[in-house]
Amino acid sequence: MKHASSLARISPLAPPEVAITDLTKRFGALTALDAVSLTVRPGTVHALLGENGAGKSTLVKCLMGTYRADGGQIRVDGAEMRLSNPREAQKLGLGMVYQHFTLVPSMSVAENLVLGEEDMPAVIDWPNRRKALREFMDSMPFRLDLDRVVSGLSAGEKQKLEILKQLHLGSRFLILDEPTSVLTPDEADQILGLMRDLAREGRISVVLISHKLREVETYADEVTVLRGGKRVGQGQVSDLGRADMVRMMVGEAPPATERAGAEHVTGAEVLRIDGLSVDNDRGVTAVRDLGLAVRAGEVLGIAGVSGNGQTELVEALAGQRDATGGAITVDGKPFHRTRAEMRDLKIRLLPEDPLRNACVRAMSVAENLSLRSYDEPPFSRWGFWLDRAAIRSHGEELIARFHVKTQGPDALIGTLSGGNVQRTVLARELSEGVRVLIVQNPCFGLDLKAVAEIRSRILAARDDGAAVLLISEDLDEILELSDRIAVMSQGRLVHETPRAAASLQEIGRHMAAH
Amino acid sequence: MTPVAIAQSREAVTINVAAFLLTLALFGVYVTFLGHNPWDVYYVLWLGSFARMISIESTLTNAAPLMLTALCTAIPARAGLLVIGGEGALVVGALAAVLVGVTLGGLPAWLGITLVGLSAAIAGGAWIGAAGALRQRRGVNETISTLLLNYIAIAVMYHLISGPIRDYERVLKTSSWSIPDSLRVGEMPFIDVHWGLGVGVIACLVLYVVMRRTSFGFGVDILGGNQRAAQVAGLPIDRMVILCCFAGGAAAGLAGGFEIMAVHGFASESLAVGFGYAGILVAFLARQNPAAIILMAILLGGITASGGLLQRRFDLPDATTQVLQGILFMIVLASNACYGRIGFLQPKQKAGA
Ligand SMILES: Nc1ncnc2c1ncn2[C@@H]1O[C@H](COP(=O)(O)OP(=O)(O)OP(=O)(O)O)[C@@H](O)[C@H]1O
Ligand SMILES: [Mg+2]
Numbered sequence: 001m002k003h004a005s006s007l008a009r010i011s012p013l014a015p016p017e018v019a020i021t022d023l024t025k026r027f028g029a030l031t032a033l034d035a036v037s038l039t040v041r042p043g044t045v046h047a048l049l050g051e052n053g054a055g056k057s058t059l060v061k062c063l064m065g066t067y068r069a070d071g072g073q074i075r076v077d078g079a080e081m082r083l084s085n086p087r088e089a090q091k092l093g094l095g096m097v098y099q100h101f102t103l104v105p106s107m108s109v110a111e112n113l114v115l116g117e118e119d120m121p122a123v124i125d126w127p128n129r130r131k132a133l134r135e136f137m138d139s140m141p142f143r144l145d146l147d148r149v150v151s152g153l154s155a156g157e158k159q160k161l162e163i164l165k166q167l168h169l170g171s172r173f174l175i176l177d178e179p180t181s182v183l184t185p186d187e188a189d190q191i192l193g194l195m196r197d198l199a200r201e202g203r204i205s206v207v208l209i210s211h212k213l214r215e216v217e218t219y220a221d222e223v224t225v226l227r228g229g230k231r232v233g234q235g236q237v238s239d240l241g242r243a244d245m246v247r248m249m250v251g252e253a254p255p256a257t258e259r260a261g262a263e264h265v266t267g268a269e270v271l272r273i274d275g276l277s278v279d280n281d282r283g284v285t286a287v288r289d290l291g292l293a294v295r296a297g298e299v300l301g302i303a304g305v306s307g308n309g310q311t312e313l314v315e316a317l318a319g320q321r322d323a324t325g326g327a328i329t330v331d332g333k334p335f336h337r338t339r340a341e342m343r344d345l346k347i348r349l350l351p352e353d354p355l356r357n358a359c360v361r362a363m364s365v366a367e368n369l370s371l372r373s374y375d376e377p378p379f380s381r382w383g384f385w386l387d388r389a390a391i392r393s394h395g396e397e398l399i400a401r402f403h404v405k406t407q408g409p410d411a412l413i414g415t416l417s418g419g420n421v422q423r424t425v426l427a428r429e430l431s432e433g434v435r436v437l438i439v440q441n442p443c444f445g446l447d448l449k450a451v452a453e454i455r456s457r458i459l460a461a462r463d464d465g466a467a468v469l470l471i472s473e474d475l476d477e478i479l480e481l482s483d484r485i486a487v488m489s490q491g492r493l494v495h496e497t498p499r500a501a502a503s504l505q506e507i508g509r510h511m512a513a514h
Numbered sequence: 515m516t517p518v519a520i521a522q523s524r525e526a527v528t529i530n531v532a533a534f535l536l537t538l539a540l541f542g543v544y545v546t547f548l549g550h551n552p553w554d555v556y557y558v559l560w561l562g563s564f565a566r567m568i569s570i571e572s573t574l575t576n577a578a579p580l581m582l583t584a585l586c587t588a589i590p591a592r593a594g595l596l597v598i599g600g601e602g603a604l605v606v607g608a609l610a611a612v613l614v615g616v617t618l619g620g621l622p623a624w625l626g627i628t629l630v631g632l633s634a635a636i637a638g639g640a641w642i643g644a645a646g647a648l649r650q651r652r653g654v655n656e657t658i659s660t661l662l663l664n665y666i667a668i669a670v671m672y673h674l675i676s677g678p679i680r681d682y683e684r685v686l687k688t689s690s691w692s693i694p695d696s697l698r699v700g701e702m703p704f705i706d707v708h709w710g711l712g713v714g715v716i717a718c719l720v721l722y723v724v725m726r727r728t729s730f731g732f733g734v735d736i737l738g739g740n741q742r743a744a745q746v747a748g749l750p751i752d753r754m755v756i757l758c759c760f761a762g763g764a765a766a767g768l769a770g771g772f773e774i775m776a777v778h779g780f781a782s783e784s785l786a787v788g789f790g791y792a793g794i795l796v797a798f799l800a801r802q803n804p805a806a807i808i809l810m811a812i813l814l815g816g817i818t819a820s821g822g823l824l825q826r827r828f829d830l831p832d833a834t835t836q837v838l839q840g841i842l843f844m845i846v847l848a849s850n851a852c853y854g855r856i857g858f859l860q861p862k863q864k865a866g867a
Contacts, residue, residue: 320745339748349746358746360739371736371747375729384728 015042015172015205016077016093018063023072025058025229027415030407032058034229035072040173040222043202045195047220047237048209049249051447052419053405054226056209060175063207064096065089095171097162097179105151109144109161113168136168141194151282155306156187163191167204175207178418180215181444184305184473188212192219211419211447213242225249250449266483267296270467271436276326278312286312288491289326294467296435299458301482302471302493305511309491310471311352314440317469318349320357330436343376346435350442354425359413366395366409369428402427403450418445426454434461440471455481475507487511525853526801533849534813537842544837550828558827562820569819574707577815579604581714581807582769583793585721586642588802589762590656592725593755594738599645599660600766601790602667603638607767609671610637611774612679612781615693626697631713631771638767639760641667646759650752656759668786675781689782699775710772715808717765722804734758766790788836792818795843798850814839 018040025033032055040046048056062069068084075081076092103112110133114124130146137143142160144153153161159179166174174195180188196219198204210216216223217237225233225248233248271294280286286309294300304310315321317328319337328335330345341347351357359368370391373379378390395409404423406416413421422445429437442458443451458481462468471488472478478485485502487495487510495510497503542552563573583600590597614633618626645663648654674680679690699709725731737744737754744751773785796814800806821835 318746319748320742337745337748339750342748351746356740357742360736360743362739363735367732371743374732380729384730386727386729386732 014202015199017042017075018094018173018205019073019075019078020059020063021073021075023059023062023074024070025055025062025067026070028407032229033062033069036224036226036229036231037072038224038231038234040205040207042205043199044221045199045206045208045219047216047223048207048226049211049213049216049223049245050226051249052423052445052450053417054249054447055229056226057177057417058229059226060096060177060207060209063089064094064175090169090171093170093172094175095166095169095173096175096177097159097166098177101158101162103150103158103161103165105149107150108146109148109150109153110146112150112161113146113165116165116169133168137164140164140167141197142190154187156183156191159183159187159191163195172203173205173207175209177209178211178445179208180210180212181441185475188215189218195219211445211451213245213448216245217242227251246448249447264297264463266298267465269293270296270331271438271469272329272332274327274329276313276316276328277324278309278316278321279324280309280312285324286491287316287323290488290491290493291326292469292486292493294436294469296465296467297462298484299462299468299470299482301478301485301499302469302488303475303478303485303507303511304471304473304488306473308488310440310473310488312491313488314349314351314438314471317438318351318357320351339375342372346433347438348372348429348434348436349438350425350429350440352440352444355413355421358425359421361412361414363413364395364410365399365404365406365413365416365424366392368413368424369395369398369409372428373432398427398431401431403453419447419450422446423450423454426457430457430461433464434466437461437466437468438471439468441473442470443474443477475504475511479504489513525856526803526806529849529852529856530799530846533845534842537838537845540841540845541838544841545828545830548828548830550830555824555828558824559817559820562823563816568706571706572819573812573816574705574711575815576818577811578708578710578714579769579773579789580793580796580811580814581718582710582765582772583790584796584800584807584811585717585765585793585804586638586762586790587794587797588800588804588807589721589725589765590642590646590755590758591797591802592731592738593734593758594741595646595649595755595759596657597642597645597660597759597762598657598794599642599663599763599790600769600793601786601788602660602664603641603763603766604770604773604790605664605667605671605785606641607634607638607770608774608781608785609667609674609690609770610634610767611771612690612693615697615774616679616691619694619696621696623696626694627699627775630693630697630775631768634767634771634774635764636767638770639764641767642763643756643760646756647752650755664790671781671785672783675783679781681780684780687782689780692780693774697775698779699772708772708776710769710776713768713772714811717768718804718808721761721765725804730754766793792839795839795846798843798846814842817842 021037022035023033024035036059048059050056058067061067063074065084065086065088073080081092082088104115110130113133114129133146144157144161144164150158183191192215195206199206208220220237223235223237223240223245224231225245227249273290273292276287276290277285278287292300312321316323330347335341370379374391379387381387392409399406399409402423404427405420413424416424426442439458442454446454458468470481482499484496484498485507486493487507489510538556545552545555562569564570583604586600586603587597611630611634615630618629641663642660645656645659648659649656675690676688681689681691701708702712725734733749734754736747737749737751769789770785774781778784792814796807796810799810817835817838824830825832825834
């Protein structure tokens with residue numbers, strides 16, 4: 001029987017050896033990949049490291065056939081693969097787990113698994129199929145209830161399902177592009193541990209892209225480092241120290257966040273939220289009766305496991321979602337999320353997933369940089385006449401100041417690497433005086449150097465008197481930046497403590513409590 | 515223009531020309547099945563649309579209302595809406611022109627004409643503006659509501675011309691009272707086309723400038739490009755949507771006004787002959803760019819203009835031009851899927867950073 005065991009499609013076949021030689025990819029005049037070679041031996045975890053825009057995503061997209069490489073070869077088990085052919089990559093057992101989820105939220109786990117099959121029949125024989133799926137699940141080191149609906153899964157569970165889907169499809173060579181940025185450290189450890197175990201057992205090979213050196217050290221066997229599209233280092237992880245890897249990536253010692261002005265002064269209360277309640281997409285209360293206050297010159301860090309209402313809270317502050325109750329005030333005046341208020345009170349906001357939430361894909365980098373200011377002089381003359389040249393040169397200036405890697409101010413924002421989109425939005429939100437700064441996961445997808453730089457900038461804004469609300473799933477980041485820390489759980493702030501008195505255990509306990 | 519903008523317009527031109535050629539080829543197949551030589555048919559298409567002054571004038575006369583009704587789809591589309599209510603807004607504008615026009619006989623012509631034009635525009639604007647308001651305040655899908663508003667507008671017109679404002683002296687055709695002769699607008703200088711064309715061209719150019727060169731237009735592009743980003747930027751989304759709907763509806767209403775003032779003189783079923791629907795096609799051909807609408811309206815006006823000649827010369831069915839328009843519409847919609855996919859048409863990135 002064809003579908004009796006999807007497992008049969010994976011286990012007897014060893015993962016392939018994938019050898020990339022001199023792979024080159026150009027975008028116009030930009031060489032995103034310059035004769036890069038690497039070999040992924042069967043049953044290993046191979047990490048790809050590099051700064052934002054180094055070419056990591058481009059490399060794996062060439063491998064998956066999403067992009068057509070301009071030169072070089074890819075051999076799978078010695079046989080040369082035709083470039084630019086996603087079908088063939090899939091047939092050879094190459095699969096990619098995307099950073100954004102590709103699941104159908106309204107369908108069950110079982111349906112999502114079946115949906116991906118290329119030979120999905122017109123009529124599905126569910127009883128048999130379920131039996132096969134259950135056998136498949138039983139053979140996996142991690143399990144999900146087949147009947148759960150995807151929209152009810154946590155980020156970690158969704159990520160697991162994405163991986164299960166690939167394994168179910170018969171992929172024996174998995175590519176993970178920054179898989180852990182949406183996960184909590186625990187979830188990340190769990191998933192990467194599972195991937196490593198599957199590799200150790202010789203069932204899959206893994207290419208792992210990550211900016212987190214700790215993950216690379218713990219879970220990868222070999223590492224290739226890219227810089228500016230060139231391969232600048234390669235080796236066994238066990239032979240390399242963290243310092244070596246950092247040196248290869250950035251060519252210097254790891255930078256640290258400058259904790260400038262530790263003696264900053266805390267001023268009057270600026271941002272205040274009282275009794276805020278917000279529903280999520282399904283009409284369920286996601287933020288309930290939440291209250292907080294942030295003073296000038298203070299960072300209030302909100303820690304918490306993702307999915308506890310943080311996104312809805314930020315959406316309510318951003319004007320993307322109506323509150324069902326409560327009030328938001330800035331300087332004692334109600335804040336209605338209008339443009340005039342944002343301008344006059346200097347309220348700036350960086351939401352998660354900036355390409356989806358804060359950028360216009362059809363616009364250039366410079367235009368995206370002007371979203372806050374296009375209707376003010378010098379970009380608008382006499383209050384209405386747009387000066388596109390001014391927008392462009394302002395964009396050029398910010399691109400230089402914030403080290404955004406782009407082919408120029410006219411490049412469409414969608415052509416930037418993930419980390420550079422993040423930098424673009426940060427440049428826009430941080431470039432001018434800020435009084436209230438609301439940031440959610442500001443360092444997602446940023447490389448080491450950028451992380452230090454952005455954190456320094458957030459602290460500099462605070463030192464200049466901004467009230468900063470930092471919502472982050474990265475507890476280290478919360479601890480590093482906050483003056484006060486609160487934990488968000490099930491839509492409420494459950495624990496609040498000054499940083500000086502913060503205890504990791506206590507915070508962790510509140511984060512985990514449900 | 516930036517290199518990206520140049521590459522984008524090159525892409526649009528190439529794809530549209532290809533779509534148009536493909537349409538002609540398919541239409542050729544259709545007429546071949548009907549037993550005609552496609553080359554003869556193409557020749558007559560050319561004769562009836564652009565070959566002679568008289569056919570050009572007829573083409574432009576047809577193009578005039580199309581420019582204005584196309585704006586009814588194009589302007590809201592820039593804010594991210596799909597409005598298909600041009601037909602209804604045109605009818606409503608025409609009715610307003612009649613109702614206001616019949617009371618203004620005593621005024622000087624320039625003043626009366628201005629007032630009639632304004633009322634037509636305001637009526638059409640309010641008609642589509644209402645659909646925009648319903649969408650923002652009540653979550654009513656604007657495509658459905660404007661489609662229904664078309665039926666309502668036409669029903670209201672039939673009701674009015676068959677009773678309340680019927681001119682019983684015109685026996686052969688059910689129609690409304692006529693507006694006074696002093697309010698009739700004539701032809702433009704040098705060319706035998708009524709002033710609706712001039713107004714249509716001006717409206718397209720003005721809205722092009724508003725959309726491309728003002729901060730309002732930039733805000734609309736943000737909204738149309740990503741509503742969530744517009745929210746983060748604090749843009750007054752409701753107001754912008756309603757304004758865009760109003761502007762589009764006003765253009766279509768103006769088309770109705772000129773149908774009354776320049777063409778018919780009274781309201782009748784001849785108002786609802788599909789200018790509104792053809793305008794949707796024009797807007798898509800022009801990729802919602804107001805300046806490109808001028809050219810695309812002329813192209814489509816040419817097809818309409820040559821329709822009569824085509825039907826007479828080859829004894830083709832009445833629906834022939836509709837078939838041609840329909841093929842063109844399908845192909846243009848399908849060609850939207852080609853944008854961004856054809857390698858050599860993509861912007862060349864220049865060196866740097
Ligand atoms: N479709 C595209 N068109 C033009 N340039 C592109 C395109 N995709 C990527 N680039 C450019 O290629 C370079 C490499 O991008 P890539 O996405 O591979 O970086 P990355 O290493 O994944 O970075 P990050 O860590 O930020 O995700 C960047 O300079 C980027 O701007
Ligand atoms: Mg990337």
